[in-house]
Amino acid sequence: MSTSYLPHPARPAPTPWLARRWSCSTETLALLASLYFAVAVNGGFWTGAMQGRSLSSVAGWGHALSLFAILTGLQFVLLGLLLTRRSARPLLALLFVAAALAAHAIWRYGVYLDPAMLRNALKTDAPEVRELITPALWRDLLLLAGPPLLLLWRLDLPRRPLRRALGRRALALGLGLAVVVGTLLADFQGLASLMRNHKELRYLVTPTNVVYSLARATTSTGLRPAEARLPIGNDARLGPAWAASARPVLMVVVVGETARSANWGLSGYARQTTPGLAARAPISFPRVATCGTDTETSVPCLFARIGRQAYDETRIHREQSLLHLLARTGLDVQWIDNQSGCKGVCDGLPTRQPKPADHPDLCDHDRCLDDVLLRELDAVVRPVGASAGGRRPDGQVVVLHMLGNHGPAYYRRYPADDAPWQPACQDDDLSRCTREAIVNAYDNALHHTDQVLSAAIDRLRALASTHDVALVYVSDHGESLGEKGLFLHGMPYAIAPDEQKQVPMILWMSDGYAQRFGVDRECLRREAAAGGASHDHLFHSLLGLLDVQTATRRPALDLAAACRS
Ligand SMILES: [Zn+2]
Numbered sequence: 001m002s003t004s005y006l007p008h009p010a011r012p013a014p015t016p017w018l019a020r021r022w023s024c025s026t027e028t029l030a031l032l033a034s035l036y037f038a039v040a041v042n043g044g045f046w047t048g049a050m051q052g053r054s055l056s057s058v059a060g061w062g063h064a065l066s067l068f069a070i071l072t073g074l075q076f077v078l079l080g081l082l083l084t085r086r087s088a089r090p091l092l093a094l095l096f097v098a099a100a101l102a103a104h105a106i107w108r109y110g111v112y113l114d115p116a117m118l119r120n121a122l123k124t125d126a127p128e129v130r131e132l133i134t135p136a137l138w139r140d141l142l143l144l145a146g147p148p149l150l151l152l153w154r155l156d157l158p159r160r161p162l163r164r165a166l167g168r169r170a171l172a173l174g175l176g177l178a179v180v181v182g183t184l185l186a187d188f189q190g191l192a193s194l195m196r197n198h199k200e201l202r203y204l205v206t207p208t209n210v211v212y213s214l215a216r217a218t219t220s221t222g223l224r225p226a227e228a229r230l231p232i233g234n235d236a237r238l239g240p241a242w243a244a245s246a247r248p249v250l251m252v253v254v255v256g257e258t259a260r261s262a263n264w265g266l267s268g269y270a271r272q273t274t275p276g277l278a279a280r281a282p283i284s285f286p287r288v289a290t291c292g293t294d295t296e297t298s299v300p301c302l303f304a305r306i307g308r309q310a311y312d313e314t315r316i317h318r319e320q321s322l323l324h325l326l327a328r329t330g331l332d333v334q335w336i337d338n339q340s341g342c343k344g345v346c347d348g349l350p351t352r353q354p355k356p357a358d359h360p361d362l363c364d365h366d367r368c369l370d371d372v373l374l375r376e377l378d379a380v381v382r383p384v385g386a387s388a389g390g391r392r393p394d395g396q397v398v399v400l401h402m403l404g405n406h407g408p409a410y411y412r413r414y415p416a417d418d419a420p421w422q423p424a425c426q427d428d429d430l431s432r433c434t435r436e437a438i439v440n441a442y443d444n445a446l447h448h449t450d451q452v453l454s455a456a457i458d459r460l461r462a463l464a465s466t467h468d469v470a471l472v473y474v475s476d477h478g479e480s481l482g483e484k485g486l487f488l489h490g491m492p493y494a495i496a497p498d499e500q501k502q503v504p505m506i507l508w509m510s511d512g513y514a515q516r517f518g519v520d521r522e523c524l525r526r527e528a529a530a531g532g533a534s535h536d537h538l539f540h541s542l543l544g545l546l547d548v549q550t551a552t553r554r555p556a557l558d559l560a561a562a563c564r565s
Pocket residue numbers: 257258294295296476477
């Protein structure tokens with residue numbers, strides 16, 4: 001037997017790292033993805049779930065380990081139910097991007113991604129999105145989604161015979177479930193009390209929070225077009241105050257945005273952020289409890305007959321709003337919007353939305369300062385004797401929806417040359433500003449709201465010789481400005497701090513209005529100062545202030561009920 005020497009085969013050149021391909025099973029990929037989610041994008045969850053626990057004790061480590069096993073196990077089982085060899089890569093790619101965005105929002109702004117938050121996110125407009133796209137967002141997206149996407153791109157998922165694939169999947173799911181159940185049994189008390197006391201933590205579990213809340217937000221709004229909404233107050237009619245005088249009535253309702261009591265001069269803030277209103281001395285309700293902590297919840301709730309007390313979102317979206325009821329009595333009702341719409345409250349009623357192109361001095365390409373609402377108001381106020389196109393010529397209700405203190409770009413909400421507090425944060429990314437600068441910008445924006453409201457009151461005053469006029473202002477929700485590490489708003493109501501839930505409200509009326517509708521303003525001023533008002537009062541108080549008689553009106557929720565002669 002001879003030995004032949006074969007030439008040594010040329011050693012293949014090593015594949016460059018980036019060009020290398022790996023292969024693994026779908027189950028392994030699901031496990032890797034779950035581990036990655038648990039470790040890389042759940043900082044918010046970990047912080048919340050480990051609050052008050054220290055890793056310097058055995059118990060602390062035990063708690064952390066059981067959380068880790070549950071978090072990874074649950075997401076693994078969910079992925080195991082969803083992923084197939086074909087769908088795994090596109091689905092995971094989507095999830096990696098969604099998880100990175102979610103982690104960014106949770107980490108930078110302290111938000112909880114519950115269905116209300118996602119509903120809000122879905123209804124934001126292009127300008128708002130532009131303001132949220134910051135360098136920090138790109139950085140987080142690149143750092144958190146980049147590496148797993150790269151790996152995914154170089155990965156092969158080999159085909160397996162169906163039977164073997166199913167068997168292996170069943171086994172993997174079984175193991176995943178066993179880990180979850182085992183952990184639950186081992187640390188039931190710790191995990192159960194955590195979930196009972198901090199239900200909101202589930203909205204920090206990323207990316208499950210995005211998938212769940214998105215599904216809820218898109219399927220169960222119950223929002224119906226105006227004609228399909230259940231009418232409320234069918235018996236409503238205008239009371240004797242309307243027959244008593246032929247003078248036209250004008251009620252202006254201003255829905256504010258993100259103004260919080262804590263920084264409102266009239267509510268006792270150390271800075272005078274509302275000098276204009278202070279000089280005009282409206283009746284001030286310093287701390288009004290809001291219905292929600294975001295626009296999507298508060299605006300419909302403000303105009304609904306059922307408020308926070310018996311809160312039922314689906315029912316609110318299925319019934320007509322206060323504005324529909326008022327319109328049915330013949331009043332001329334319209335909504336003027338400088339924000340993202342009326343959330344169904346004004347469906348089917350006349351609405352106006354100022355176009356930036358028509359007001360180049362007040363608007364950039366997509367957003368307008370709230371001064372634009374004053375111009376719109378001027379344009380719609382009807383002179384005495386003018387026709388109202390089939391509506392009552394003597395009764396007008398105009399709702400102005402402000403952009404107010406819409407964040408995070410507070411500095412865009414006021415003219416640059418009218419900013420009393422400096423230095424003010426000039427960045428859409430709040431993390432690049434000091435807290436002092438953020439508060440300065442926020443206060444400057446409130447100061448501008450004060451000027452717009454003051455100017456509106458002055459316009460009404462000028463009409464008072466011919467009209468009976470009144471103005472109500474109330475903010476939709478508050479804002480966090482770094483207290484407890486939180487920013488913006490939208491926290492689940494039960495755990496939201498007061499900064500997000502207490503807002504200012506004011507009421508101003510001409511002498512003629514007070515006389516005609518029998519309101520004792522000094523009495524109401526005392527009642528207002530005593531506190532206790534909430535968003536729930538607006539619906540019934542407006543019915544009272546406009547002398548609309550209906551069984552739907554609940555005198556107990558009419559703020560002026562005790563002050564009417
Ligand atoms: Zn809002």
